[in-house]
Structure formats: C-alpha cells, structure tokens
Amino acid sequence: MKTDASGLVHHKKPLISPLRYPGGKSSLYPRLRSIVRENGLTSGTYVEPYAGGAGAAMGLLVTGQVDSVVINDFDPAIYAFWKLVVQAPDELSRMIGSAELSVSEWIRQKEIYLTAERDNYIDLGFAVFYLNRTNRSGVLNGGPIGGMNQSGNYKIDARFNKEALIERIRLIALHASRVTVLNMDGIDVIDRYSKDREVLIYADPPYFEKAGSLYLNSFADAHHSALASCLNSVKKARWLLTYDNVPRVAELYSKRRREVFSLNYSAHRVVKATEVMVYSDSLLVSDSKAS
Incomplete structure (x- = not known):
C-alpha cells in the first residue's frame, strides 16, 4: 500500500x-x-x-x-465496442484470436473504423479495439506502434497479447448481465x-x-x-x-x-x-x- x-x-x-x-x-x-x-x-x-x-x-x-x-x-464507435463486449463476447474473442497483426490489416481496420455503419457494432467495435491495441498510446486517430514501416523499437503487436485480452473479455462476459451500455x-x-x-x-x-x-x-x-x-x-x-x-x-x-x-x-x-x-x-x- x-x-x-x-x-x-x-x-x-x-x-x-x-x-x-x-x-x-x-x-x-x-x-x-x-x-x-x-x-x-x-x-x-x-x-x-x-x-x-x-x-x-x-x-x-x-x-x-x-x-x-x-x-x-x-462516441458511437466506443459504444459499439462495449456493446460488442457485452452482447457478443465469444465473437469478439474469436476475432481477437484470428487477428492478423500487420500494417496491411491495420490499414483495413482503419478503413472499417472510418466507414462502417454506426449500427454495425461487430465490425465497428472490433475496428475500435484493433486500433486501440495497435496504435501509439491507444489513440484512435494516431498511427500504428512502430510506424508504417515498422522501424520503431516496438512493433504493431507490442500491446496485443491475444491470450491476455481474451481472458479479460471472458471475465467481463461472466458479469455481462449486470452491465448496461448506453450511447x-x-x-x-x-x-x-x-x-x-x-x-x-x-x-x-x-x-x-x-x-x-x-x-x-x-x-x-x-x-x-x-x-x-x-x-x-x-x-x-x-x-x-x-x-x-x-x-x-x-x-x-x-x-x-x-x-x-x-x-x-x-x-x-x-x-x-x-x-x-x-x-x-x-x-x-x-x-x-x-x-
């Protein structure tokens, strides 16, 4: 203490x-x-x-x-993420487990974040999560860790420990019935x-x-x-x-x-x-x- x-x-x-x-x-x-x-x-x-x-x-x-x-x-994008966590945690965990951690995938997820329909909470919510875990300091309008050419000391996967993140989703899912998500x-x-x-x-x-x-x-x-x-x-x-x-x-x-x-x-x-x-x-x- x-x-x-x-x-x-x-x-x-x-x-x-x-x-x-x-x-x-x-x-x-x-x-x-x-x-x-x-x-x-x-x-x-x-x-x-x-x-x-x-x-x-x-x-x-x-x-x-x-x-x-x-x-x-x-923010409808942040709302989409939390809705995804609470309503479709298994789908989110599957998407985390199969996620490709590369600049090309980062570009694709950035495009989804910018263009997805606001009520498409699965794709938009995961794009928010992906960018948050792969961007510098988690800032959604920032660039990827390591830069576009991945020449930095840390690479794009530095904050994307799949097993640990899936465990966090699992813990929240156990209590999902007691979470209200609003926009x-x-x-x-x-x-x-x-x-x-x-x-x-x-x-x-x-x-x-x-x-x-x-x-x-x-x-x-x-x-x-x-x-x-x-x-x-x-x-x-x-x-x-x-x-x-x-x-x-x-x-x-x-x-x-x-x-x-x-x-x-x-x-x-x-x-x-x-x-x-x-x-x-x-x-x-x-x-x-x-x-």
Whole structure:
C-alpha cells in the first residue's frame, strides 16, 4: 500500500478493461472502492457517463464491489465496442484470436473504423479495439506502434497479447448481465440516474487542456458549463467528478468540496498530471483532504 502527496491510498488495481485509454482512471479503483463501501453502495449501481475505457467500472464490477454498472459513451464507435463486449463476447474473442497483426490489416481496420455503419457494432467495435491495441498510446486517430514501416523499437503487436485480452473479455462476459451500455449525452445519463439513492455517478469528462489530443469528442466551455450546471443542481445525488486542475474548475464548482491529486497517464509518453476531484454534498468521503 502506498500513499501519495494528496493522501490518496493506492492498492494494487485490477486491470480488466481491454482498452488502453489516455487519461484512463483505472488507477482510482482503490479510491472508488472505498467511496462505494463508505456510502453503502455495494448493492447499488455505479454509473460512468463518460466511460471511454471504463477501467474503474470494470474493476469494480468484476471484483464484486458493486452490483451493476452503467457505461455510457457519446462516441458511437466506443459504444459499439462495449456493446460488442457485452452482447457478443465469444465473437469478439474469436476475432481477437484470428487477428492478423500487420500494417496491411491495420490499414483495413482503419478503413472499417472510418466507414462502417454506426449500427454495425461487430465490425465497428472490433475496428475500435484493433486500433486501440495497435496504435501509439491507444489513440484512435494516431498511427500504428512502430510506424508504417515498422522501424520503431516496438512493433504493431507490442500491446496485443491475444491470450491476455481474451481472458479479460471472458471475465467481463461472466458479469455481462449486470452491465448496461448506453450511447447518450453524458448529461442525459446523469439526469436519468441522479434520483436513485442506490447509485454512484463518476463523471470523467474530456478535460480543459490537451483534450483534443486525448479525446475524439472534446468539450467546448459551454459543455463544461452545462455539465457543472447539471451536477450542481442534483442536490441529493451521490457523485464525484475528475478534471485537470485548472482555475475554471474552481469557478464552476466553487461551492463543492475539491481535492487535488496526482495521476500518471500515457499519451505518447508517461506524464504525471495534477488533477482535481470534486465531490457532491451528499457523498460521504471521510478520508478526504478536500477543501
């Protein structure tokens, strides 16, 4: 067990999500597990309105910390992937096992990603997965690991361990009946679940700085403001929010408790970022150093 300067305790985190996600929050699993337990939500539902890689959600679900999870992503391609995981895990595992790891196949999957019908969740979902596992830092609009000529130190298959990835799919599939996958605006998801006292909402929206390089769907200031208006208005809901630590967050959430913490993430290189966690008034967080 290790404690960083922010006072957040880090235990070994379960790595369940099949996706690599810049800025992913699977490392917050211990913190979220503690909050779930303290608020008596082990029989409740954990909701991620901006799921992305859903690392924390999958960790909490598979280790039995919550009864069910809701993962939502406005990006239809990310939604297609999670729908594929939950509804056709055997097909996904077969596709992983037979996948050709080459630049020519990367080009083919890139074309599928760009042109597939949005409701073709099997082909689109696998294309998302393939690019995520073979692109630098998992960024979908990036290039392949090792470059197009495969002259880099690492090759296109460096992050595509078929056996390990199939095992992650198998683990999630065991709990698939307790996973709800949505393709909605995040604010609409918050509105839908905010009245349920057996729900914990964890909002991890696109950040203010460098959002364009990390997310396919970045936020304008109006989006950040609308999210703040939504969260600040759901008085009885139990929610928490993470952002990059910029002055605008303090302005939008001036009446809420906030806590600064450090987190490592990868987008071309490992970076230690200073971020901020915001808590709803009704959320119990006894070990918080929030102000």
